[in-house]
Amino acid sequence: MHTPTLVLVGHGMVGQRFLEALADRGVTERARVVVLCEEPRPAYDRVQLTSYFNGRTPDDLSMVEDGFMAKYGIELYVGDPAESIDRAARTVTARSGQVFAYDTLVLATGSYPFVPPVPGKDARGCFVYRTIEDLLAIEEYAKTATTGAVVGGGLLGLEAAGALKGLGLDTHVVEFAPRLMPVQVDEGGGAALLRTIEQMGLTVHTGTGTQEVVTEDGVVTGMRLSDGSEVATDMVVFSAGVRPRDQLARDCGLRVGERGGIAVDDRCRTSDPSVYAIGECALASDGRVYGLVAPGYEMALTVAATIADETEERSFTGADMSTKLKLLGVDVASFGDAHGTTEGCLDVVYSDSRSGVYKKLVVDGDGVLLGGVLVGDADSYGMLRPLTGSVPPVSPEQLVLPAGAGAPVALGPSALPDDAVICSCHNVTKHAISQCATLPEVKKCTKAGTGCGSCVKLIGQLLPEPADKGLCGCFSYTRSELYEITRTLRLTSFAELLDSHGRPEARGGEGCEVCKPTVGSILASLAPTIGAGGYILDGEQASLQDTNDHFLANMQRNGSYSVVPRIPGGEITPEKLIVIGEVARDFGLYTKITGGQRIDLFGARVDQLPAIWTRLVDAGFESGHAYGKSLRTVKSCVGQTWCRYGVQDSVKMAIQLELRYRGLRSPHKLKSAVSGCARECAEAQSKDFGVIATANGWNLYVGGNGGATPRHADLLAQDLSDAELVRLIDRFLMFYIRTADRLERTSVWLERLGGGLDHLRDVVVHDSLGLCDELEALMAAHVEDYQDEWAATLDDPERLRRFVSFVNAPDAPDPSVRFIPERDQIKPDLTVLTIGTLEGV
Numbered sequence: 001m002h003t004p005t006l007v008l009v010g011h012g013m014v015g016q017r018f019l020e021a022l023a024d025r026g027v028t029e030r031a032r033v034v035v036l037c038e039e040p041r042p043a044y045d046r047v048q049l050t051s052y053f054n055g056r057t058p059d060d061l062s063m064v065e066d067g068f069m070a071k072y073g074i075e076l077y078v079g080d081p082a083e084s085i086d087r088a089a090r091t092v093t094a095r096s097g098q099v100f101a102y103d104t105l106v107l108a109t110g111s112y113p114f115v116p117p118v119p120g121k122d123a124r125g126c127f128v129y130r131t132i133e134d135l136l137a138i139e140e141y142a143k144t145a146t147t148g149a150v151v152g153g154g155l156l157g158l159e160a161a162g163a164l165k166g167l168g169l170d171t172h173v174v175e176f177a178p179r180l181m182p183v184q185v186d187e188g189g190g191a192a193l194l195r196t197i198e199q200m201g202l203t204v205h206t207g208t209g210t211q212e213v214v215t216e217d218g219v220v221t222g223m224r225l226s227d228g229s230e231v232a233t234d235m236v237v238f239s240a241g242v243r244p245r246d247q248l249a250r251d252c253g254l255r256v257g258e259r260g261g262i263a264v265d266d267r268c269r270t271s272d273p274s275v276y277a278i279g280e281c282a283l284a285s286d287g288r289v290y291g292l293v294a295p296g297y298e299m300a301l302t303v304a305a306t307i308a309d310e311t312e313e314r315s316f317t318g319a320d321m322s323t324k325l326k327l328l329g330v331d332v333a334s335f336g337d338a339h340g341t342t343e344g345c346l347d348v349v350y351s352d353s354r355s356g357v358y359k360k361l362v363v364d365g366d367g368v369l370l371g372g373v374l375v376g377d378a379d380s381y382g383m384l385r386p387l388t389g390s391v392p393p394v395s396p397e398q399l400v401l402p403a404g405a406g407a408p409v410a411l412g413p414s415a416l417p418d419d420a421v422i423c424s425c426h427n428v429t430k431h432a433i434s435q436c437a438t439l440p441e442v443k444k445c446t447k448a449g450t451g452c453g454s455c456v457k458l459i460g461q462l463l464p465e466p467a468d469k470g471l472c473g474c475f476s477y478t479r480s481e482l483y484e485i486t487r488t489l490r491l492t493s494f495a496e497l498l499d500s501h502g503r504p505e506a507r508g509g510e511g512c513e514v515c516k517p518t519v520g521s522i523l524a525s526l527a528p529t530i531g532a533g534g535y536i537l538d539g540e541q542a543s544l545q546d547t548n549d550h551f552l553a554n555m556q557r558n559g560s561y562s563v564v565p566r567i568p569g570g571e572i573t574p575e576k577l578i579v580i581g582e583v584a585r586d587f588g589l590y591t592k593i594t595g596g597q598r599i600d601l602f603g604a605r606v607d608q609l610p611a612i613w614t615r616l617v618d619a620g621f622e623s624g625h626a627y628g629k630s631l632r633t634v635k636s637c638v639g640q641t642w643c644r645y646g647v648q649d650s651v652k653m654a655i656q657l658e659l660r661y662r663g664l665r666s667p668h669k670l671k672s673a674v675s676g677c678a679r680e681c682a683e684a685q686s687k688d689f690g691v692i693a694t695a696n697g698w699n700l701y702v703g704g705n706g707g708a709t710p711r712h713a714d715l716l717a718q719d720l721s722d723a724e725l726v727r728l729i730d731r732f733l734m735f736y737i738r739t740a741d742r743l744e745r746t747s748v749w750l751e752r753l754g755g756g757l758d759h760l761r762d763v764v765v766h767d768s769l770g771l772c773d774e775l776e777a778l779m780a781a782h783v784e785d786y787q788d789e790w791a792a793t794l795d796d797p798e799r800l801r802r803f804v805s806f807v808n809a810p811d812a813p814d815p816s817v818r819f820i821p822e823r824d825q826i827k828p829d830l831t832v833l834t835i836g837t838l839e840g841v
Helices: 013-024 049-054 132-142 155-166 187-199 247-251 293-307 381-387 396-400 430-434 439-446 456-462 479-489 494-501 515-530 540-544 574-587 606-618 650-661 722-739 746-752 756-764 772-785 789-794
Strands: 005-009 032-037 074-078 082-086 091-094 099-101 104-107 111-113 126-128 147-151 170-175 203-206 210-216 219-225 230-232 235-238 242-244 275-277 323-327 330-336 346-352 357-363 369-375 421-423 561-563 590-593 599-604 631-636 670-675 689-694 697-702 714-720 819-822 825-828 833-837
Touching: 005 013, 005 099, 013 032, 013 293, 049 132, 049 155, 082 247, 126 132, 132 155, 132 235, 147 155, 155 170, 155 235, 170 219, 187 203, 187 330, 187 346, 187 357, 187 369, 219 235, 323 381, 330 381, 346 396, 357 396, 369 381, 381 421, 381 456, 421 430, 421 456, 430 439, 430 456, 439 456, 479 494, 479 515, 479 722, 494 515, 515 540, 515 772, 561 606, 574 590, 574 599, 574 606, 590 825, 599 606, 606 789, 631 650, 650 670, 650 689, 650 722, 689 722, 697 722, 714 722, 714 756, 722 746, 722 756, 722 772, 746 756, 756 772
Parallel strands: 005 032, 005 104, 032 074, 104 275, 126 235, 147 170, 147 235, 170 203, 631 670, 670 689
Antiparallel strands: 082 091, 091 099, 111 242, 210 219, 219 230, 323 330, 330 369, 346 357, 346 833, 357 369, 561 599, 590 599, 689 697, 697 714, 819 825
């Protein structure tokens, strides 16, 4: 009996998905399957290619499970690509000289990087960015380089730029189109992306092309651009798009498209019925070549179903080109008719280019959602993309406005129909996901979440409340458990913690938006104890921080920043008051006295922050840490020094406490107050830890907070001496930092704590767990190690480089940060929402 032979040429992501589909359908049991792979390793995750520079190894990127080939009897030949096809004889000849007869041939040869035909393109120091071997070569060459340039500002170009920056090179991006990512985002989205990327230290050249790679003795020394400018660079990475690899098909007489690509029908058959083409090498029946992995997977499933002779016909006539990814740490997403090409469509836009947020939804006259572009904040992508083609349950204006600018709506999974496609990579619907109980089960049964990963957050919302109480998809441990692991093993980096204690599938990865700032906070709070660097913007720590920490300042609505110097206990000299007034006057800042007894200065551009803080530090001010999850203020009344009712010196105590706990990183912000008598003018019982004077000493209250859900603090201990008070607060704060969950205020933590206040009192007052010496030692290490973050920044020219509006014009003010006068001060000049036809934009 004849055993049919299937030969697969190419073993990339799409090729591997095809093999899995064959195995699922039992084809490998009745046919011989041969795979010819050009690269020296099996299929790997090209979507996550750049994660190699974040510590993932080539083995980590592999998409082939151990034993897969042997289990299904698949013959894999790595480093042995197909050289020719004889359709008449139905044979494929490999580079090694082996000849393989086939009954069915599947071409999955992918694409090759396009290198513009410019002089010098083959010089030493020129690279492409496509394979692991390319990355290895770039990594090696960068060791002797200081500057790099990337030709191409699309998806892969920005990935390459991030890699060069991560290798420590001053990086330029050259994009011929007038904006970055011209295929995915519109002009507004490109502007927001450009501003954010330039703030990261990259220099971007748009609207110009590469005219020549300048060389000396055959080695790259620079680039000459079409606008006449020159860029000095030690290496050039070409990432200007890809072209279908169709030469094998051309040579054997298969029909190809005029602009490339192996022509296929809706079953992915070529002009030869025995030959199929899938992935980036194929020109689909709708006349397009698809460069994304999701359409390639659909083609793979179509061919596998056809070969398996399934009764249910499957075809490929086109695909959703929606994408969501993170480039250089910036969320970017587009879906549906993102550019608004539908006749008569309308756009609804929210734009805050200074903070790098841009949202546009495209709708028709009846309110049907046609598509959209999201830059800087793409959290709603998972909900919006499945709603494309329908009328959303709320107005589009509500879907783009941020909190505080209107009536924001958080659509839940219930708004999606059962047939909504949640995972576009594997075409998995909401109904299919709802049949599973856990994320691992979803991934195993449907493969949803195993592609680009953009759907994982929404999948989590569709699943029942998990028994897994892990911090996130990267760690199965809680925050408090990760704190103990870090402290006990003295782990000093996020990568070290993830690789040793992350979930198996997350090890070697980059982490996520949940675990990175959480671990960053843990490392900062434990830094003096475990021997880690204490400065939060050095090395890996910088990539872990939340937005505000990146510039040691709070970003405001119009993209400007606030400046909040520390005023311990609310006490300030006239001389310091004058300095604040002069700084506010000279830099044109809005000034406001806060409820925390400080003076906030609003309206600073990012490039002004160092100059402002230089004057403040010279006058003796320190960072007030208004931007961090740390101690904010210790408010006080005037106490017995001035008040006739006061029984203790509340100002002195407040100053002592604020200077002791300043800079202490914690799961959430911390606020405190000290009242000089029972009249409670400092409102201490609404604070995370509050102190009220008594005739015999101090009463300590804990677990209070104001805000939207206020909670009255509980009395922990009373009539304490100064030393006893400080010792108990030391223990309380370190026990909270040690055991609280991510973003958990002390009030919520105390109510969640088993045994509540009684247990807390047993631990920190009576030392029931024998932890008190350790807790006190941790706090002592923090106090000894403290350094003012702004003073440390001003002392280091390298650290100051991040504080510019435009990298290529560091002295230029940001024209998008505008103000208008109000009550003899300023306020942001904002255009929040625009609605109109696209033709009028």
